[in-house]
Amino acid sequence: MKLLKDKIMSEGIVLNDSILKVDSFLNHQIDPELMMAVGKEFAARFADEKIDKVFTIESSGIACALTTALCLHVPVVFARKQKSELMSSEAYTTKVYSFTKKVTSDVSVLKKFLHEGETVLIVDDFLANGEAALGLADIAHQAGCKVAGIGIVIEKSFQPGHQRLVDAGYHLESLARIKAFKDGKVVFEED
Amino acid sequence: MKLLKDKIMSEGIVLNDSILKVDSFLNHQIDPELMMAVGKEFAARFADEKIDKVFTIESSGIACALTTALCLHVPVVFARKQKSELMSSEAYTTKVYSFTKKVTSDVSVLKKFLHEGETVLIVDDFLANGEAALGLADIAHQAGCKVAGIGIVIEKSFQPGHQRLVDAGYHLESLARIKAFKDGKVVFEED
Numbered sequence: 183m184k185l186l187k188d189k190i191m192s193e194g195i196v197l198n199d200s201i202l203k204v205d206s207f208l209n210h211q212i213d214p215e216l217m218m219a220v221g222k223e224f225a226a227r228f229a230d231e232k233i234d235k236v237f238t239i240e241s242s243g244i245a246c247a248l249t250t251a252l253c254l255h256v257p258v259v260f261a262r263k264q265k266s267e268l269m270s271s272e273a274y275t276t277k278v279y280s281f282t283k284k285v286t287s288d289v290s291v292l293k294k295f296l297h298e299g300e301t302v303l304i305v306d307d308f309l310a311n312g313e314a315a316l317g318l319a320d321i322a323h324q325a326g327c328k329v330a331g332i333g334i335v336i337e338k339s340f341q342p343g344h345q346r347l348v349d350a351g352y353h354l355e356s357l358a359r360i361k362a363f364k365d366g367k368v369v370f371e372e373d
Numbered sequence: 374m375k376l377l378k379d380k381i382m383s384e385g386i387v388l389n390d391s392i393l394k395v396d397s398f399l400n401h402q403i404d405p406e407l408m409m410a411v412g413k414e415f416a417a418r419f420a421d422e423k424i425d426k427v428f429t430i431e432s433s434g435i436a437c438a439l440t441t442a443l444c445l446h447v448p449v450v451f452a453r454k455q456k457s458e459l460m461s462s463e464a465y466t467t468k469v470y471s472f473t474k475k476v477t478s479d480v481s482v483l484k485k486f487l488h489e490g491e492t493v494l495i496v497d498d499f500l501a502n503g504e505a506a507l508g509l510a511d512i513a514h515q516a517g518c519k520v521a522g523i524g525i526v527i528e529k530s531f532q533p534g535h536q537r538l539v540d541a542g543y544h545l546e547s548l549a550r551i552k553a554f555k556d557g558k559v560v561f562e563e564d
Contacts, residue, residue: 205483205486206485206486207448210450210451210453210482210483210486211448211449211450211486212435212439212442212448212449212450212451213448214439214442214443214446214447214448214449215443215446217439218443240431240432241431241432241435241451241453244403244432244435244436244439245435245436245439245449248403248405248408248435248436248439248440249439251403251405252405252406252409255405255406256405257398257402257403257404257405258402258403258405258436259401259402259403260401260403260432262401262432291401292396292401294397295396295397295401295402
């Protein structure tokens with residue numbers, strides 16, 4: 183997706199050999215028009231599937247999930263990383279390890295928002311080790327949902343996530359695939 | 374806002390005399406079309422202001438802030454409730470107490486995303502005690518930003534937040550104002 187790659191080239195900051203900061207448009211400040219373009223692109227790439235819900239995880243997945251859901255005319259459900267007193271015991275839960283934050287979080291969704299037989303599209307901002315996406319897929323399967331596919335805004339293809347999701351049989355669509363960081367610059371995979 | 378009030382009446386669940394669950398369309402599952410309508414309404418209510426950024430707090434504020442920013446053609450900045458290793462010391466920070474979760478969180482925004490002289494519109498999903506909105510306003514003032522106003526999706530008018538924000542001189546616009554919960558039902562303020 184050229185618009186996204188151009189934005190990564192102009193505003194992304196390569197911090198070290200594994201971390202790319204894109205907080206000026208994706209996960210701290212958000213560019214709403216870019217998010218709409220991302221949502222349209224996900225909707226187009228999964229147009230062959232009959233999707234009932236877009237499924238993501240707080241916080242950085244919410245923006246791209248919302249625009250995707252707008253284009254697909256379906257609701258978003260976002261998994262929560264911590265229990266609030268408003269969350270009852272009636273939840274599907276899984277564990278997700280964050281390599282960035284070096285913590286394992288309980289990730290939960292109330293059972294009433296995912297129903298057996300529904301088809302969900304999993305959407306998230308980043309794919310590195312695949313922990314979040316696999317956690318969301320685990321919750322979807324607990325609920326008896328079909329996973330139509332996994333849409334990722336930015337994938338670091340040199341980390342294990344891509345292969346783990348493909349090996350698990352998921353239809354994966356990443357809008358920008360990064361092969362490496364070289365001399366402080368982003369090198370994309372060929373389309 | 375009639376569409377929102379109708380949704381609250383049909384899907385909101387009054388848990389006790391102070392807690393309303395609206396997690397089927399606002400803060401766990403999200404209704405994207407309703408969020409677009411909310412964004413349009415905020416943009417209309419603050420149309421007289423020249424707004425540079427929409428400013429909110431993760432996670433539940435992100436959806437309504439994004440649609441507002443789409444309508445205003447400006448970026449969203451969302452404050453983070455916990456420090457990740459991607460957040461440097463170059464941040465504005467304030468403390469926000471959550472009566473729901475009974476914890477005080479450090480809320481932070483990287484300084485590079487709020488600039489002196491900019492005008493921000495603060496948007497959030499709920500107003501109860503006003504802690505989150507006042508925390509965001511505090512950060513905006515630390516950055517030398519003007520606060521154009523505060524847009525709230527659902528206000529519990531019987532709790533102190535409304536009066537605290539009005540007393541502090543802010544232009545407050547709440548799309549649904551709840552006067553009381555009576556016999557398990559929502560009673561709205563008169564428009």
